Amino acid sequence: MRPPRCAALWLWAGILFSHPLFGQADCPPLTELRTAFLGHGTLQQALDSRVLAERHLEGRTGPCATVIEAHRWVSHARSADFEWNPATKLSRLNTGLDSLDALVALHPDLDILKALRLTITGTAPRFLGVNGDWPEDRAATQRLLDVDHWAESPKFSAWMADLLEQTD
Numbered sequence: 001m002r003p004p005r006c007a008a009l010w011l012w013a014g015i016l017f018s019h020p021l022f023g024q025a026d027c028p029p030l031t032e033l034r035t036a037f038l039g040h041g042t043l044q045q046a047l048d049s050r051v052l053a054e055r056h057l058e059g060r061t062g063p064c065a066t067v068i069e070a071h072r073w074v075s076h077a078r079s080a081d082f083e084w085n086p087a088t089k090l091s092r093l094n095t096g097l098d099s100l101d102a103l104v105a106l107h108p109d110l111d112i113l114k115a116l117r118l119t120i121t122g123t124a125p126r127f128l129g130v131n132g133d134w135p136e137d138r139a140a141t142q143r144l145l146d147v148d149h150w151a152e153s154p155k156f157s158a159w160m161a162d163l164l165e166q167t168d
Contacts, residue, residue, distance in 0.1 A: 027064035029056040033071040034156040037119070040075070043082035050075035066107055070116045073099040077120045096120060097130060104133075112149070114140035115160065122167045134167055 033056065036049035053072035057065060077096025083089040100117045107113055118137035121130045141164050144150070150157035 027067055029068060031152050034153045038155055040078050043079055046075050046079035046082060066103060067112055070100060070103050070113050074116050074119055111140035111143050115144050118163060122163045138164060138167055
């Protein structure tokens with residue numbers, strides 16, 4: 001009877017300690033990157049936010065680097081909102097979204113990447129048809145909201161909760 005208990009304990013510990021919820025304490029620059037994201041009101045602000053992510057990326061590794069990289073591509077994709085040229089708009093959106101998709105494919109266990117992808121697909125015009133990942137991304141976002149993942153960034157948390165409602 002001892003081996004099944006041991007196996008159950010190892011399984012539980014593995015689930016608990018490798019959970020896809022990556023926390024703020026694990027990556028201090030995230031608060032600044034979230035604030036910059038919420039401040040995207042012009043093309044320059046979106047581009048500055050991307051540069052900020054690139055600066056924070058220097059010398060980082062592991063999940064923190066992955067999440068910062070995701071913020072970089074979110075800012076790139078969001079810069080499309082402020083472009084005038086339709087071809088440039090679509091190019092920026094696609095480049096950012098393709099890069100986010102690649103990060104999600106490499107790290108499917110990181111819910112934060114799916115939630116960040118929803119920040120792009122959930123705000124893009126519906127006729128672009130970029131909402132194919134919504135069920136997965138919405139579920140990941142809900143899991144993060146359920147554990148108050150963005151507690152250090154209450155405005156961002158509220159924005160994500162609103163986004164979840166808008167994409168329902």
